Amino acid sequence: MTQTAPALITRCIAIADERKAGSAPVPAGLDGVSVVRAHAPAEIEPRLYHPMVCLVLQGAKEIVHRDHAVRFAAGETAIVSHDLVTRARIVSATAAAPYVAVASEIDLDLLRALHAEIEPAAIEDARAAAVAAGTADRTVVDVMARLLDLADKPLEQRVLLPLVRRELHFRVLLSRHGGMLRQLARADSRASRIAKAIAHIRRHWSAPIRTQELAAIAGMSPSSFHEHFKAVTATSPVQYQKSLRLIEARRRLVETGEPVSAVAFAVGYESPTQFSRDYRRAYGTAPRAERGPRTHRSGPAIASPAPRF
Structure with a gap:
């Protein structure tokens, strides 16, 4: 970790305090960038991750993907290349030394534009994984610090944010563990x-x-599509969709307090009984146990781009 890191930790904690954050990620004051500060380890649970790069400044976290845990700790970055439903937990955090991280979305269009400018010889071949972690290059830490320096500064964001984002994407694209991003940057790749x-x-x-x-959309045969879909997401298309439905169901139960049967039908289930079984299997508790106080009805949040890390 560089000399920049202590100041970056202080900045992230200050943002979390300003936003009155708990252990969940909060917006950092500019689009697509979030920070998290957690004072204790968390239970493992399903999460929806969007394409992003996450720099851990203190503590450690792990994402369980393809039946093994990808652990990333202070001084490391984790890269998620696709929209993935996977399980994650904070594994190292205390009141005195909380888990602190900052994450930025990956912009696929920007990634592809940069890829087109880079000579093939400059792009290292590496084993590609949809979730990968490795030591953060000093330049990545520095560019993350400059990114956060733009928070809540509209003029600076208008002039400098495109340049800083471009540099971050460039650094991540060429990183040792950015193999899947390099594949994703090719429009014709699997x-x-x-x-x-x-x-x-x-x-x-x-x-x-x-x-x-789905196979037709991907331009593959059904058998080839199923194989490659599972290679990236570690699940089948049907199970992936079911996981999205359960994540949205949990949000509705907690935030709106809607009846369990209404939530089940709203997220696409035909049977509330089957929904309850799947929910208990995913979250270890009955859906009725997670209902919050009844509030106004709200629309689906599955499309929300806020990164989870």
């Missing part, structure tokens, strides 16, 4: 084709899906 299918599922998460239709 990683990009699977990303198109994932985007379709996310747009139609409450409607029935057909593997043949």
Whole structure:
């Protein structure tokens, strides 16, 4: 970690304090950037991750993907290349030394534009994974610090934010553990084709899906599509959609207090009984136990771009 890190930790904690944050990520004052400060380890639970790069400044976290845990601690970055539903938890955090991290969304268009400018010889071949972690280069830490320096500064953001974002994407694209991003930056790659299918599922998460239709969107045969979809997401298209539905159901139960049966139907289930079974399997508790006080009805939040880390 560089000399920049202590000041960056202080800045992230200050942002969390200003936003009166608990252990959940909060916006950092500029689009697509969030910080988190957590004082204790957390239970493992399903999370929806959007494409992002996360720099851990203090403490440690792990994401369980493809039946193994990807752990990332202070001085490391984690890169998530696709919209993934996976399990995660904070594994190292105390009141005196909280888990502190800052994350920025990955802009696929910007990534592809940069990739087109880089000579193929400058791009290192590496084993690609949809969730990868490694030591943060000094330049990544410095550019994250400059990114946070723009928070709540409209003029500076208007002039400097595009330049800083571009540099961050450049650094991450060339990082040792950015192999899947380099694949994703090629519009004709399998990683990009699977990303198109994932985007379709996310747009139609409450409607029935057909593997043949998804395979056509990805430009693959059904058997090839299923194999590559699972290689990226570690699950099947049907299970991926079910996980999205359960994440949205949990949000509705906690935030709106709607009846369990109403939530089940709203997220695409035909049977409240089946919904309750799937919910208990995913979260270890009955959906009725998580209902918050009844408030106004709210629309779906699955499309929300806020990174989870």
